Amino acid sequence: MRTRIFLTLLLAVITFEAITVNAAVLPEDRTDVLYHRYEGDNITIEGPSVLVRKQVGKSFSVTGNWYADLITSASIDVVTTASPYEEERNQYSLGVDYLRGSTMMSVGLTKSTESDFDAETWSLAITQNLFGDLTTVTLAYSLGDDVVGMSTDETFARDVARQVYGIGISQILTRNLIVNLNFEGITDEGYLNNPYRSVRYLNEDGASYSYQGEVYPNTRTSGAAALSARYYLPYRAAVHGEYRYFSDTWGIQADSWQVGYVHPWRDNLTFNVGYRHYQQTKATFYQDLFPRVDFQNFLARDKELATFTSRLIRTGVAWDFGEEGFGIFSKARLSFFWDKMLIDYEDFRDLRVTDVAPGEEPMFQLDADVIQVLFSVWY
Amino acid sequence: MKTGNIFYRLARTMLGLVCVSALVGCSNFEPWVKPYERDRLADPIMFLDHDPVSTSYMHHVLESREGSRGAMGAVGGGCGCN
Numbered sequence: 001m002r003t004r005i006f007l008t009l010l011l012a013v014i015t016f017e018a019i020t021v022n023a024a025v026l027p028e029d030r031t032d033v034l035y036h037r038y039e040g041d042n043i044t045i046e047g048p049s050v051l052v053r054k055q056v057g058k059s060f061s062v063t064g065n066w067y068a069d070l071i072t073s074a075s076i077d078v079v080t081t082a083s084p085y086e087e088e089r090n091q092y093s094l095g096v097d098y099l100r101g102s103t104m105m106s107v108g109l110t111k112s113t114e115s116d117f118d119a120e121t122w123s124l125a126i127t128q129n130l131f132g133d134l135t136t137v138t139l140a141y142s143l144g145d146d147v148v149g150m151s152t153d154e155t156f157a158r159d160v161a162r163q164v165y166g167i168g169i170s171q172i173l174t175r176n177l178i179v180n181l182n183f184e185g186i187t188d189e190g191y192l193n194n195p196y197r198s199v200r201y202l203n204e205d206g207a208s209y210s211y212q213g214e215v216y217p218n219t220r221t222s223g224a225a226a227l228s229a230r231y232y233l234p235y236r237a238a239v240h241g242e243y244r245y246f247s248d249t250w251g252i253q254a255d256s257w258q259v260g261y262v263h264p265w266r267d268n269l270t271f272n273v274g275y276r277h278y279q280q281t282k283a284t285f286y287q288d289l290f291p292r293v294d295f296q297n298f299l300a301r302d303k304e305l306a307t308f309t310s311r312l313i314r315t316g317v318a319w320d321f322g323e324e325g326f327g328i329f330s331k332a333r334l335s336f337f338w339d340k341m342l343i344d345y346e347d348f349r350d351l352r353v354t355d356v357a358p359g360e361e362p363m364f365q366l367d368a369d370v371i372q373v374l375f376s377v378w379y
Numbered sequence: 380m381k382t383g384n385i386f387y388r389l390a391r392t393m394l395g396l397v398c399v400s401a402l403v404g405c406s407n408f409e410p411w412v413k414p415y416e417r418d419r420l421a422d423p424i425m426f427l428d429h430d431p432v433s434t435s436y437m438h439h440v441l442e443s444r445e446g447s448r449g450a451m452g453a454v455g456g457g458c459g460c461n
Contacts, residue, residue, distance in 0.1 A: 032430065032431070032432040034433060034436065038440060049435075049436060051431065051432045067436075130408075132408055132410030132414070133410070134410045134411070134412060164449070165390075166449075166450075167390060167393045167394065170427075172417070172420060174412065175412050175417065175419055175420065176420075178420060178427075180427065181393065183390050183393055183450060184449030184450040185449070222447070222448060222449060223390075223449070224447060224449035224451075225450055226450040228427075230425055230427065232420070232422065232424075232425055236422070237424065238422075238424045238425055244450055244451070246447035246448075246450075248446075248447075250446075254445065254446065254447040264424060270424065278441075280445065280446050280447060283446065304443075304446050305446050306446075310445065312441075335433070337433060339437070339440075341440075341444070343444065366444075368444075370440055372433055372436065374430055374432065374433055376430065
């Protein structure tokens with residue numbers, strides 16, 4: 001009942017916001033070509049992402065995106081319970097923004113395909129500028145339908161339905177400071193576990209262990225809220241920070257904070273550095289080693305549901321050129337980002353170490369590098 | 380359950396702020412930061428999402444490795460001054 005009242009109010013506000021009039025702008029016309037590469041825990045994921053955005057008439061902007069992942073995996077999950085594999089994922093997105101006064105309405109469709117997973121997501125968002133454009137309010141909703149398959153069983157197909165509700169407020173506080181408050185609620189219903197993953201349990205002899213398939217609940221509801229700020233320094237540089245809190249019905253609680261610094265150098269170079277700290281508690285049905293088979297109705301040993309702390313260090317540089325214009329383009333930019341990710345797990349053990357008793361293996365650690373090379377042109 | 384209530388209250392408060400701002404936004408509001416004083420906020424170094432493709436990719440990387448999801452910047456707006 002509470003949810004229904006909330007949604008009715010949300011719809012009323014969306015309608016009211018849509019008929020108020022002020023002034024806003026459509027996103028810039030640009031094309032981005034990204035090469036991305038993730039490498040860590042014997043997994044390599046790389047590929048391109050291409051985004052094209054173009055204004056159509058005075059009120060519409062159309063955007064299209066193709067994103068691909070080429071995956072080669074021999075991760076700890078794979079080497080302990082399965083075989084190394086190669087996989088390809090392609091994702092296509094199409095979106096339209098419509099500007100009317102100070103109201104921007106956006107609709108989008110994203111489709112993702114891989115050999116054992118298909119996803120389709122529809123999204124709707126309304127953005128409204130208020131108070132002489134000091135305040136920007138965004139209301140967003142998306143609806144996703146996924147089909148989970150298995151490469152070893154062509155007949156296996158399970159559905160997942162996902163809904164995302166979002167509210168965002170962006171506020172100019174001074175001529176140097178802008179802050180944002182975002183909230184997102186997500187509900188999932190359907191087959192939520194990975195069909196390939198297993199949990200381990202102690203055998204009756206107490207000196208060895210076996211595996212059985214994971215069993216997750218069929219529903220999950222989560223909420224996340226983030227407060228961020230960006231400040232312009234006196235010598236043309238910027239600092240930014242964010243705090244985010246997350247909680248869900250599986251018992252996971254997480255929070256993160258991050259800080260960053262942007263420093264332009266001369267006319268064409270911009271340097272970025274940043275640090276992000278993240279920590280989470282485990283899901284209530286997660287255990288590294290269950291005492292016996294079928295120990296409880298829900299079972300998980302997915303390291304993303306474990307207790308861990310993650311640190312991310314970012315460095316980046318961007319080079320702006322062609323600002324006098326060339327051909328049909330008004331300017332261009334070449335960017336390079338390197339993110340170093342370190343994760344320390346507190347209850348996920350490294351099963352590649354076999355010369356110790358079950359439950360005595362060392363804790364697993366993840367050390368990953370994320371590289372991005374981005375070329376952008378504006379027109 | 381307790382944290383669920385916190386999020387529900389937060390969402391309700393934010394929705395209330397949106398309702399109030401929608402009503403007040405129709406009046407002749409005098410902004411305390413004038414449009415001609417927003418040159419710094421319009422500088423690209425102040426953009427919240429200067430490279431959407433890169434931002435979207437990093438969110439995908441983080442959500443693949445972590446148990447949490449949402450509020451990673453997809454909802455928020457900008458300063459409306461670019």
